[in-house]
Amino acid sequence: MIQMTDVVKVFGEYAALNHLECTIERETIYGLVGPNGSGKSTMLRLIAGIYRAEYGTVCIDDEPVFENVALKNRIFYLSDELYFLPQASMNSMAKFFAGYYDHFSYEVYHSLCEIFPLDPNKKISAFSKGMQRQAGLILALSCQPNVLLLDEAFDGLDPVVRNAVRRLLVNYVAEYNATVVISSHNLRELEDLCDHIGLLYKGKLLLDKDLDTLKLGLCRFHCGFKKAPSREELSKLDLLKFSCSGNLITLTARGNRDEIEEYLESFSPMFLEALPLTLEEVFIQEMEGVGYDFNHVEF
Numbered sequence: 001m002i003q004m005t006d007v008v009k010v011f012g013e014y015a016a017l018n019h020l021e022c023t024i025e026r027e028t029i030y031g032l033v034g035p036n037g038s039g040k041s042t043m044l045r046l047i048a049g050i051y052r053a054e055y056g057t058v059c060i061d062d063e064p065v066f067e068n069v070a071l072k073n074r075i076f077y078l079s080d081e082l083y084f085l086p087q088a089s090m091n092s093m094a095k096f097f098a099g100y101y102d103h104f105s106y107e108v109y110h111s112l113c114e115i116f117p118l119d120p121n122k123k124i125s126a127f128s129k130g131m132q133r134q135a136g137l138i139l140a141l142s143c144q145p146n147v148l149l150l151d152e153a154f155d156g157l158d159p160v161v162r163n164a165v166r167r168l169l170v171n172y173v174a175e176y177n178a179t180v181v182i183s184s185h186n187l188r189e190l191e192d193l194c195d196h197i198g199l200l201y202k203g204k205l206l207l208d209k210d211l212d213t214l215k216l217g218l219c220r221f222h223c224g225f226k227k228a229p230s231r232e233e234l235s236k237l238d239l240l241k242f243s244c245s246g247n248l249i250t251l252t253a254r255g256n257r258d259e260i261e262e263y264l265e266s267f268s269p270m271f272l273e274a275l276p277l278t279l280e281e282v283f284i285q286e287m288e289g290v291g292y293d294f295n296h297v298e299f
């Protein structure tokens with residue numbers, strides 16, 4: 001379990017993380033979203049033990065991370081600015097990481113090299129940006145970390161590779177009882193990948209929720225009536241959004257989907273359909289629910 005308690009990280013006069021509290025359970029794929037400069041990389045670097053917090057504690061399984069060599073051997077931080085040794089190929093980087101990570105597995109490395117169509121003898125600097133990301137992921141997983149920190153890891157990956165990576169991460173977490181934290185400024189990138197989402201804004205977690213709970217708590221319906229009921233007539237619903245055009249109604253409500261559907265059926269609609277909500281829409285509703293103007297958070 002990753003536990004950040006009252007963490008402050010300052011650069012000069014600026015607090016990049018401002019009394020941050022966050023707990024990330026094992027076997028979780030945790031999506032960390034937030035606008036540019038909200039502190040995502042800083043948070044990941046603190047978890048990786050690269051930065052020391054000015055205040056507060058950062059622990060993994062109750063042990064402080066900073067300067068903890070044994071613990072860091074089980075953590076891999078894949079930076080948004082990928083770094084490979086000059087002139088390195090994947091094979092030479094594998095040798096480099098094998099010298100540092102006690103659990104580096106050549107078996108895993110070779111099997112991943114077969115999944116991704118990259119030449120392991122070619123200079124990584126000659127790879128495209130997306131290929132370099134793939135190389136980084138292969139090497140990261142081969143180190144078999146308990147905690148895998150991926151900073152903007154999906155940048156530049158095409159949909160096919162993205163899908164493959166998604167499957168790999170899900171399997172990895174289950175097989176190794178690992179924790180993966182992925183940062184992105186794009187909610188849509190994380191929607192089908194994470195089971196938990198944290199929204200970082202100005203160095204604080206504004207929202208930290210299980211994805212199923214988030215999605216289950218809200219639903220949207222589109223329905224048509226001979227004579228549409230007014231918003232007031234639907235008083236039993238906890239309505240977050242309501243729009244009526246003629247006899248067509250689109251609404252978003254908080255609550256149990258089946259119960260809401262049953263209630264709407266009692267108004268004898270001519271048709272009634274549930275519409276999917278995107279993660280972004282769920283977030284907007286949740287943020288407004290806690291009195292926050294989502295327009296200030298640009299993704």
Ligand SMILES: Nc1ncnc2c1ncn2[C@@H]1O[C@H](COP(=O)(O)OP(=O)(O)OP(=O)(O)O)[C@@H](O)[C@H]1O
Nearest residue numbers: 011012016034035036037038039040041042043185
């Ligand atoms: N090494 C540093 N020196 C000075 N300021 C820094 C440093 N690293 C981060 N900051 C500042 O801390 C804040 C948070 O930066 P951070 O890189 O953690 O944000 P981010 O959410 O990862 O942003 P992005 O989505 O743009 O990558 C920013 O205001 C940034 O300017």
